[in-house]
Amino acid sequence: MRILLVEDEFDMAAALTTALIRHDIVVDHAPTLEIAQEATRSALYDAVLLDRKLPDGDGLSLIPILRRERAGLPVIVLSALGSPEHRVAGLDNGADDYLAKPFSTDELLARLRAVMRRPPQIGENAVNVARLRFDLNERQAEVEGEPLDLPRRELLALEILVRRAGRTVPRSALEEAVYGYDDEIASNSLDAHISRLRRKLSRAGVEIHAIRGLGYLLRAAA
Amino acid sequence: MRILLVEDEFDMAAALTTALIRHDIVVDHAPTLEIAQEATRSALYDAVLLDRKLPDGDGLSLIPILRRERAGLPVIVLSALGSPEHRVAGLDNGADDYLAKPFSTDELLARLRAVMRRPPQIGENAVNVARLRFDLNERQAEVEGEPLDLPRRELLALEILVRRAGRTVPRSALEEAVYGYDDEIASNSLDAHISRLRRKLSRAGVEIHAIRGLGYLLRAAA
DNA sequence: TGCCACGCAATGCAGCCGCAATGTCCGGTC
C-alpha cells in the first residue's frame, strides 16, 4: 500500500510517516500542491492524505484536479480547520473523508482502511473541459453532472471536438466523422449542427471557435 | 434518495428525520436491530445511518450482516461513543464512516454525499435505479419492494438496460440479449416490448429513453 | 380450452436533419 502525504509542516509529516511506515504503508511526501500534482500524475498511489494550509494554496483545490485525472483515488483531508463548516467544505469538494487535527493515528489508519475498501474505479475514459465532461466509452456528454442528450450527428461532432480539445479540427475531419466517407454533404448542415451544439453547451463553460478556412476548435471559455 | 435510520431514541430520530426530509431524503425509521435487519432485506436503501446503543444490541453487529446481504450499501455510524477507540472499532467493523454525537446535520449530509459518491460495489448483485430494484442473481424486478412479474423477453430487456443504466444500450445488444444470436427479428417486436415495459415501470420513477438511431437508455426520471 | 406471451403489422407521431434564406463578421484590397 502506497500513499501520498501532502503536508508542508516537517514535524507533522515526519511523525505521520513514521506511524504509517510502522504499518507497512509506503509514504511519499509532497510539501506543496505543485509537487503533489506532479506526483499523482506519475506515480501510483492507493490514497492521498491532504493537508489544507499549504504554501501554494488550499489543499482542497487539489481534489477536483485529482478527480479529473484519477477519478477513483481516495482522498482524506487532514486539517486543523475542524469546524463543521470546514468539514462540509472539504467533503463537498470531493474528499472521501475529513479528519480534524489532532487525531489519533489509529483512527487515521482505520479511516484509511475504510476508504480503501471501496472497489477500484476502472476503465473510466472521459475528457473534461470546463464544466463539460465527455465519457468516451459511453459516448455520453454531461454538463455539471447532468447528462446531456444529444442527437447522433451532434454527438459525433462533439466527440471529435472534445477528443482534440484545444486543437483545430479540420472541417474535412469533422465531415468525415459526422457523415462518414461516402455520405457527402451539399450544404452548410455541419455549421448548423455546430450552431445547435453551441446553444446546448451554453452552460458548459466551453466555446467552439470557428477557425476561418480551416475548421473548428473547442476549448474552455475565457 | 432513501435511507434507513436505525435509532431507538425517539427525539433524536424525529429531529434527524426532519432535517433529512428537508433535503429531499426519504427516511425510514427502525428503532431496533431486528426491525432494521428486516427493513434492509425487503426495501431499497441508498445508505444506512446506524446508532450503536440499541435495545437489542450494539448497532455494529448489524454491519457484517449488511455486508453479507447488501455488500455495497453505505453505512454511517452515529454514536455518542466517540473516543478514537470507538471510532476505530466502528470503522474496522465495516462502517464507511463514523460520526460522533453531537454532530451538525450539515456535516452528516456532507458525509452522506461523500459516501454515496462511491461507485457501486462490484460484488453487489442488485441494482437500484430510483424506486426500481433489479436483483441480478434472482433475475427479479421490484418496484418499491413489490415484486414485479415480467414475461421472459421483457425481463431480459430490462436486465440489460438496468445493468447499463444511465448508458445507451445499442439496439443490436438488446436484440442479441432478448432474442439470441440466431433468432432473428423481422419487425418492431423489440419496440413493443419496450413499450410494455414502460407501462409496467410507470411507478418506478425510471424512464426508458429511445436514442434515435442508436438504441435505448434507462435512467431515473428527471 | 382458456390464458398469456409474443410476433407482427398498421397507424400515428415526433424529432432529427438537410436545406436554404438571411444576417453577421472578418480579412483583404485599394
Next chain:
DNA sequence: GACCGGACATTGCGGCTGCATTGCGTGGCA
C-alpha cells in the same frame, strides 16, 4: 478607412425516418 467578397452563424421549414402504441392472431402451456 471604406468597400467587398467569402465564410460562418442562425433560424425556420418540411420531409422523412424511426419510434410508440395498440390490436390481432397464433402458439405454447397448464
